[in-house]
Amino acid sequence: MDSKANANEVKQIATQLLSGMLANPHIYASISDEMSRGQQEKELIDISINMAKSLIEKVG
Numbered sequence: 001m002d003s004k005a006n007a008n009e010v011k012q013i014a015t016q017l018l019s020g021m022l023a024n025p026h027i028y029a030s031i032s033d034e035m036s037r038g039q040q041e042k043e044l045i046d047i048s049i050n051m052a053k054s055l056i057e058k059v060g
Contacts (some may be wrong), residue, residue, distance in 0.1 A: 004032040006056070009052075009056060010049065010052045010053055010056065011052075012054040013052035013055060013056070014045075014048040014049045014051070015048075017047075017051050017052060018044060018045060018048040021047070021048060022044065023046050027044070028040070028044065039045075
């Protein structure tokens with residue numbers, strides 16, 4: 001798989017993971033005052049990207 005396809009796959013999976021985390025009130029209880037620039041949002045984005053990369057490595 002080339003790097004562009006891999007990057008697209010990471011983005012797609014990370015987006016789906018992040019959506020699930022944001023929809024889960026146990027993980028993301030409320031929207032921060034900073035919206036998508038807040039620290040909690042940045043941490044969840046980083047977690048979703050790392051999870052996506054890990055999943056791709058496990059099935060690849």
